Amino acid sequence: MVRAPCCEKMGLKKGPWTPEEDKILVNYIQLYGHGNWRALPKQAGLLRCGKSCRLRWINYLRPDIKRGNFSKEEEDRIIMLHEMLGNRWSAIAARLPGRTDNEIKNVWHTHLKKRLKQNQGQCIGNFKSDQILEIETTPVNFSIYLRSDSPVSPQQSYSDMSSSTVTIGEQTNFTSNNEIINLPEDDFFPEMDGNFWAEFENPSMNSEISRVIHDQEFQFPMSALTTIEDASDYGAELEEGLEFWYNVIGPGNDCTKGP
DNA sequence: AATTACAACAACCGCAGTCGG
């Protein structure tokens, strides 16, 4: 395939954008949209290649971008999502409103990778639902997600998930210091969207990719032993090939998982 | 004050996927 010549070869400008260029690009897109990135710079009167314009718009000028530092919650969320999705920055960005894949990638390389390295021994892991997990640290963030070893149709899965939701919501989920913790059903199972199911359907996806069914981590503030048990019950009504997994993030280094 | 080292982030590059002719 013949590659389109790069900006430099075409005598186009490279490097940082000036406020004037930004203004021209924003004005043009607000008036006419960005139907064809390649044609846009010429029509807008910019000495840039379409690729550069697109990147500038997507990563910086788009009105729905949230500027500023990442909150602790956002960083934790990136760590959790990266644990599950790997370097799929755009997939991670899709779950962080207002943040771009580039921004997330940068924050990962500059902050989070280091943070994880510093916290080596930190209890971060994925545990299948029939494993008993003992965590001797506090606090612990942890989320539950659905995992499939094979592509699953959204319709089938959704109906099975619905029936499971009731069961799970009514059950006692966790114990700590012999104290029973009931989790609110609404928080536990947020509404599922079609996009996420598409990941299951996409044959190019690694079958390891998981569907987050509870993606707002909740925190255990207790100081002693946390035991997650009887978890296999939760998966009982799932169709074959689907499993519940836990994703666990804790600050300490005393993490053991049971048999 | 000058220089160096490092962090943060913006931007670029090349590849792969998609789409239309």
Next chain:
DNA sequence: GCCGACTGCGGTTGTTGTAAT
């Protein structure tokens, strides 16, 4: 089905700001 144009993504590099020496 093939080809080329186009887009999106992820890895990498370049630039800028700031702290340390």
